[in-house]
Amino acid sequence: MFSGNDCRSRTSTKPALCETEAAELVDRVFGLKVSWIRPLPSYDDQNFHVCVSGNKGATKGADEYVLKITNAEDSQEPELIEAQTQAMMFLRTEGFPSATPYLTKHGNIMSLEPEAPGPGHKQYMVRLLTYLPGTPVAKVTANAQLFYEIGRLAASMDKALSEKFHHPSVKSLHRGQFIWNLANVPLLDQYLSALGQNKYRQVVEQVIEQFKGKVIPKLSSFRPCVNHGDLNDHNILVDSSSASQENPQYRVSGILDFSDMSYGYYVFEVAIAIMYMMIESPDPLSVGGHVLAGFESVVPLTAEERDALFLLVSGRFSQSLVVAAHTAQLYPENREYLMITAKTGWKHLMTMFEVGQEAVEKTWFETARTYTNHAPARQVDGCCGT
DSSP: OOOOOOOGGGGOOOOOOOOOHHHIIIIIIOOOEEEEEEEEEOSEEEEEEEEESSSSSSSSSSSSSEEOOOOOOOGGGGGHHHHHHHHHHHHHHOOOOOOOOETTTOOSSOEEEEEEEEEEEEEEEEEEEOOOOEGGGSOOOOHHHHHHHHHHHHHHHHHHHHOOOOGGGGGGGTTBBBBBGGGGGGGGGGGGGOOOOOOOHHHHHHHHHHHHHGGGGGGGGSEEEEEEOOOOTTEOOOOOOOOOOSSOEEEEEEEEOOOOEEEEHHEEEEEEHHHHHTOOOHHHHHHHHHHHHHTTTTTTTOOHHHHHHHHHHHHHHHHHHHHHHHHHHHHHHHHHHHTTTHHHHHHHHHHHHHHHHHHHHHHHHHHHHHTTOOOOOOOOOSSSSS
């Protein structure tokens, strides 16, 4: 993902390897023979689902991977990519269902590879990550139990990273102008032209101005932590631990895409999770209370953090919708994937502002309050660590 001042220069930084080239890359860098390979959707990196054969070093059944080829811009920050990868490895040891890297032939967790032989070509950071089973939240009919689990997952993960993750590369997660950090909602000003002149732009401008006046001055009162930063409905995989189709009980089986990690605040993570869980819900305004209840079962919010929640959720909607519109202009061939959130996102953001902050917060907080004495039974088998 890009920072606030380099968005316009990224039209040619996304990798564009064909399947044959990607398979050759797996062989050359990791020493694995590809049985089959297929592309996976991505924002500005390139991902492939890879099945390998004759892998003597893999454990039984561990023959599927994700080949992740980082865009040329982010590949220039190896320490940042190392921090993201080390965080994934750390979380795995803590019981979270995150991927781990398959080492290169030289024993490294990643490798900087040229686009093509010879000087002057772009270079991409390449990793081969374990393939995680499960179904994206976007493809299941989510219920209150799942929203609660995701809220608890978000808090547990941030807490573990902030209290126990001490790798030297972690300092690279201070990403001042990173557009996806919620503190940087005001940076959206420079991309508003992608929206044209319409009611959507007017609402985003309102979000930005209120964010500047009501959220930015309060940041120092929020509790800092390391954020995953992108717990969206495509980055969380689940499976059902219940045979009941009427009331399935979901378990988180995978956490994907750590490329938006950065230092932020606990309240940022819950706001981001609420926003993305609203996307697929037929009753989006009710979602926040369930996610909040799960989050607060691990990390209760302070009064100042709760007061900012409405604008933080609105801010993340604005980030996602504005950046997607802008990036779709840069990568029209990837427009369908880039505009996934826009299919329902604009409607949900507009509804939030039509209903108003007071009424929306009342719904969230009253729903969360009902969990005080009736919290769902904790999942102990690989959802949220210890």
